[in-house]
Amino acid sequence: MLQIITTINEIKQSIQNIKDNRLTIGFVPTMGALHEGHLNLIRQARKENDRVIVSIFVNPLQFGKNEDFKQYPRTFDKDCELLSMEGVDILFSPSATEMYPEGFCVSVIIEHLEDKLCGRLRQGHFRGVSIIVTKLFNIIKPDNAYFGQKDFQQTVIIKRLVADLNLDVNIKVHETIRDKDGLALSSRNLCLNKTERQEATCLYRSLTKAKSLVSAGTTNPEEIIHEMEKIINDCKTAKIDYISIVNPETLELVTNVNRGDVAVLAVKVGNIRLIDNMILMLLLTVQLLFLYF
């Protein structure tokens, strides 16, 4: 039976009960408009923990002034149905004033990581993410917290946050869930019109191109990015925000692609900004050759 809680005091009591019974907590923070990507995280959490808590909070602090806070899809009733079906124990859906009461003035900064990639164009976005995640972790006290790899930079920042603030939570990153044509699932996909939806596959196609180039031995990031750009630029509704190949921990641009480096990109399709990424692996046979010789 899904319990819906909207206040911090009330959820703290529930958490205390769970902890008193020495049960483990799996936590999936979301902004709602749940899709199969979220549900996969929830199923993972359901498998690995005694209790599963999901939060729905469209966090105003992680939207910029000219961003889509108001337009961000909200499908609360349908979300609740889905959470019930997945056997979630508690939905925490606080109001903005519950999370940021008058006088609130703390900010959490991840220097070096927050101003790169998406952070360069979305000023303050990752501070908003960092503060809400810190608050939610402190309130929910989860043993495990689940994030999708689609938000790659976010996962890197949250791992850093947990390490640097000595938070007691395991961060579990789940692979990106995609539609049949490869488009990464995202709540924002709901806002695409038909043409845009078709062309939106260019993100995935450019990433698989990158992966195959690396598999075939290309290690020059400029060469790879150039091929990716060609695929995006072929789409009339698509406009590149950035394409980069980065180290998976520091998010620094690489000058030579190594195993585990990540191709990341943000593309505006119509008015909707989409992101995606892919870990670049050498072909298994190539790796084996390196191992053997």
Added chain:
Amino acid sequence: MLQIITTINEIKQSIQNIKDNRLTIGFVPTMGALHEGHLNLIRQARKENDRVIVSIFVNPLQFGKNEDFKQYPRTFDKDCELLSMEGVDILFSPSATEMYPEGFCVSVIIEHLEDKLCGRLRQGHFRGVSIIVTKLFNIIKPDNAYFGQKDFQQTVIIKRLVADLNLDVNIKVHETIRDKDGLALSSRNLCLNKTERQEATCLYRSLTKAKSLVSAGTTNPEEIIHEMEKIINDCKTAKIDYISIVNPETLELVTNVNRGDVAVLAVKVGNIRLIDNMILMLLLTVQLLFLYF
């Protein structure tokens, strides 16, 4: 028996044991060079908790480039003796690399509060305080944490931090402990020469002057500060950093002194920067008059 722990992993195990036994933890964070002010906090913690944990960590992040990090007094062996005598259970004294390993890059900012008073002159100081307190709270998970009122701005910032980050700890602020002549106890007093030590009472004398002016009905902060300045300026070794009268929560300068407002000051005596503060109360009789009429 005082247990000395230097690694985060080891203390986390001890904390887990304490929590498993459902015992309460009182925590007193310090930078060592313990004096009667610290010992008072520890005695308070001893009374109110099952276990008492003290940390000694001279936090490099809260010292500016030209400040006294290297000169800050370190009296570890004597500190351990004192902690044993007070019945402290655990001393946590990590190294700087234990707290800030390579790659560390999180910062915690308390906007509006950190750039005032001491923060205006000690750039980055309160970020350093905020990050170490957040880390220590997350590691030690205390029920109660004890701070001296002498570091007034610090107590305001830490209360804000705990509220805004939803940390589960009660912040207990203990009155300032003073020498017989009124000088607030501070580890830095050890660095004063004889003349400076004598003249250092000017902080206390100026604060009591402020208090008596307010008791007598003065509500104009400029008038009060002017009288305080005269007392400090009479001392040859003393140089005013700032004198302010502020709201105790927002730290905003007040234009008219109300009950509970705080006079705060920082004065360099020789090369040693000392701080002190006093809550300004109206005379009890005056308050009673207000209550009755």
